Amino acid sequence: MKIQYEKDFASGKGPDFGDSLHYKGLVIILISKNCSSTLAYNRDEFRKSINKGPIEKAIAFLRNPISRWKSSILETIYGNPDKINYILNNLHQIVFEETQTPQYLHIDYLNQYVKSFEYYYIDDDGLRNFNTKYKYWDNIPLLNESVTNSKKLFFRSLLNKVYNEELERLVRDFYKKDFELIEEIFGEHI
Numbered sequence: 001m002k003i004q005y006e007k008d009f010a011s012g013k014g015p016d017f018g019d020s021l022h023y024k025g026l027v028i029i030l031i032s033k034n035c036s037s038t039l040a041y042n043r044d045e046f047r048k049s050i051n052k053g054p055i056e057k058a059i060a061f062l063r064n065p066i067s068r069w070k071s072s073i074l075e076t077i078y079g080n081p082d083k084i085n086y087i088l089n090n091l092h093q094i095v096f097e098e099t100q101t102p103q104y105l106h107i108d109y110l111n112q113y114v115k116s117f118e119y120y121y122i123d124d125d126g127l128r129n130f131n132t133k134y135k136y137w138d139n140i141p142l143l144n145e146s147v148t149n150s151k152k153l154f155f156r157s158l159l160n161k162v163y164n165e166e167l168e169r170l171v172r173d174f175y176k177k178d179f180e181l182i183e184e185i186f187g188e189h190i
Helices: 005-010 036-040 065-079 081-089 103-110 124-134 150-162 165-174 176-186
Strands: 019-023 026-029 047-049 055-062 114-121
Touching: 019 036, 026 103, 026 114, 055 103, 055 124, 055 176, 065 081, 065 150, 065 165, 065 176, 081 150, 103 176, 114 124, 114 176, 165 176
Parallel strands: 026 055, 055 114
Antiparallel strands: 019 026, 019 047
16 A cells, blocks of 8 residues: 655656646646645646646645644545554554655655745645735635544544654654755744
8 A cells, every 4th residue: 555655756657746726827736635625626627737847936835744644644544444444553654645745755846847936834824825915715715624524533533542652753754854845944843
């Protein structure tokens, strides 16, 4: 079940690698578990893959790596309920599918096509600031099922029972470059 993320993503073979939305002159990079569903909401006709450049500027949303990993693990469990025990017993593996790929790998790959990035941090202020500047939505659609879907809430409770300091250390180590990227851009350590 583990992917070869370095090899696959370095060559741009990930299923969503380089996906973007092109809207009113904006190029918005879609990174799994970084509000990509919210960004793509009612905008599928604008979805494109970045496979040539140059692109002057692209917008990328970044997320706390631990929060993103937990969300992705929940999505993996939700999509593979028959493998729940395997996943929960092997969380030290960190990566089970492409949605767990570090954010920096998306940016590194896209650097060959994009001259500069404008970054937003995924929190209420980041989405609000983006929307204020670009008037992207009339109202920001928050499509986070993990707080309303009873099955996902159950899976979250199971994940919380096995998540411990050792696992957090492994997750932090694995996403070290994501933390560094976020700190470099936003000047804060999460």
